[in-house]
Amino acid sequence: MSDMKTAILDAAEKRIQAGGFGGFSFREIAEDVGIKSSSVHYHFPAKEDLTAEVVRRWSDRTSGNIDREFAKDPNPKRVWAKALRGTAFSKAHMCPCTVLGASSQDLPKPVAAEVKRFFKMCQDKMVAQGMSADDAAEFLSTIIGALVVANALRDSTEYDRATTAFQLDEKSAA
Amino acid sequence: MSDMKTAILDAAEKRIQAGGFGGFSFREIAEDVGIKSSSVHYHFPAKEDLTAEVVRRWSDRTSGNIDREFAKDPNPKRVWAKALRGTAFSKAHMCPCTVLGASSQDLPKPVAAEVKRFFKMCQDKMVAQGMSADDAAEFLSTIIGALVVANALRDSTEYDRATTAFQLDEKSAA
DNA sequence: GCTGAACTATCTATCGAAAGGTAGATCCGG
DNA sequence: CCGGATCTACCTTTCGATAGATAGTTCAGC
Numbered sequence: 001m002s003d004m005k006t007a008i009l010d011a012a013e014k015r016i017q018a019g020g021f022g023g024f025s026f027r028e029i030a031e032d033v034g035i036k037s038s039s040v041h042y043h044f045p046a047k048e049d050l051t052a053e054v055v056r057r058w059s060d061r062t063s064g065n066i067d068r069e070f071a072k073d074p075n076p077k078r079v080w081a082k083a084l085r086g087t088a089f090s091k092a093h094m095c096p097c098t099v100l101g102a103s104s105q106d107l108p109k110p111v112a113a114e115v116k117r118f119f120k121m122c123q124d125k126m127v128a129q130g131m132s133a134d135d136a137a138e139f140l141s142t143i144i145g146a147l148v149v150a151n152a153l154r155d156s157t158e159y160d161r162a163t164t165a166f167q168l169d170e171k172s173a174a
Numbered sequence: 175m176s177d178m179k180t181a182i183l184d185a186a187e188k189r190i191q192a193g194g195f196g197g198f199s200f201r202e203i204a205e206d207v208g209i210k211s212s213s214v215h216y217h218f219p220a221k222e223d224l225t226a227e228v229v230r231r232w233s234d235r236t237s238g239n240i241d242r243e244f245a246k247d248p249n250p251k252r253v254w255a256k257a258l259r260g261t262a263f264s265k266a267h268m269c270p271c272t273v274l275g276a277s278s279q280d281l282p283k284p285v286a287a288e289v290k291r292f293f294k295m296c297q298d299k300m301v302a303q304g305m306s307a308d309d310a311a312e313f314l315s316t317i318i319g320a321l322v323v324a325n326a327l328r329d330s331t332e333y334d335r336a337t338t339a340f341q342l343d344e345k346s347a348a
Numbered sequence: 349g350c351t352g353a354a355c356t357a358t359c360t361a362t363c364g365a366a367a368g369g370t371a372g373a374t375c376c377g378g
Numbered sequence: 379c380c381g382g383a384t385c386t387a388c389c390t391t392t393c394g395a396t397a398g399a400t401a402g403t404t405c406a407g408c
Contacts, residue, residue, distance in 0.1 A: 017279075020194055022195070023195075025367060026367085027366075038386085039383075041370080047368070097326070100326075102273045105191075105325070112328075116327055119327055144322055145319025146315040148272060148275050149318055152271070152290055154290065158311060164308060209358070209359090210360080220395080350408090352405100356403070356404090360400100362396085365392105367392065368389105370388080372387090373386080375382105375385085376384100377382090378382105
């Protein structure tokens with residue numbers, strides 16, 4: 001992957017984290033990376049292609065990060081809670097898939113499909129890590145919701161308040 | 175409130191539920207209600223005014239609905255879980271405040287403030303109903319997240335899977 | 349009870365800006 | 379010289395918003 005393509009994906013990711021699909025334009029991305037909007041089209045034919053690729057990349061990275069941490073800590077809930085905590089306290093504050101998922105009905109089909117894949121990946125991985133299907137559904141909802149609530153209240157520490165139960169040491173987090 | 179103003183709010187609410195702030199235009203709203211886009215400006219000077227009013231109305235309605243149901247059922251979690259379940263299984267599938275909250279950073283200030291007010295109202299009311307602050311934060315995150323995940327997976331029954339623990343009878347839901 | 353000002357709600361028409369996207373030229377490294 | 383990458387220039391559409399006109403309604407004062 002070329003440097004410029006990566007730079008475009010980085011810029012798009014940031015803007016999507018802030019405003020979702022309708023919250024960014026090719027011109028803004030172009031200015032962010034220092035090229036012209038038409039050149040962005042060279043790398044990504046249409047807006048939905050760029051957006052779908054941002055989601056795919058985020059999904060792959062998340063999957064990898066979780067696998068890596070789970071190898072070090074056998075408690076899946078603590079691993080996931082910590083991973084999303086990093087997002088909540090990052091500059092962007094939000095996970096792009098969550099922002100897009102909230103307005104999934106208004107997304108181009110390929111983008112909506114990619115977003116769906118992300119959430120399925122999360123649930124499947126949780127089950128593979130030993131959680132029951134219902135437990136995974138509830139837990140995923142809690143950490144995703146914590147991200148949204150903290151973002152809306154403009155206070156990242158809200159994420160911690162909502163997930164204290166999962167960030168404790170060995171015995172407590174079940 | 176005039177019929178037309180209400181019709182405009184209804185149309186805007188639907189569109190916001192689907193696509194958030196960037197997901198609707200005055201022209202679409204105008205077509206939905208059968209007037210011209212400039213006439214929408216007569217009722218709401220700017221897009222942020224219309225959006226803020228949609229959020230305010232949703233917030234007031236939710237507050238009223240919860241009070242009414244809590245008077246009949248003393249279990250706050252069951253009351254809230256049931257209320258949001260209605261949204262998850264509605265045609266629109268989403269709570270407009272949740273959609274907007276996910277992209278809160280990209281919202282005009284008055285709108286972001288109104289969205290923030292909604293989530294604070296939820297937490298405050300939960301505490302007033304007897305929940306601890308941390309418990310309220312976690313529970314609110316779970317039901318909001320369940321809405322997002324169910325929407326992204328395009329399957330409303332995901333909401334039930336994530337909230338079964340709170341929809342049971344008297345003794346079980348604590 | 350009539351008149352006329354003021355208000356409500358909508359229209360047509362239009363603005364400048366910005367959107368997504370395309371075509372064709374240019375530049376640069378292999 | 380060829381091909382990937384970027385540019386300039388442009389197109390069409392849509393955006394939020396404004397101006398000015400037009401009916402219909404309300405209502406105070408004579």
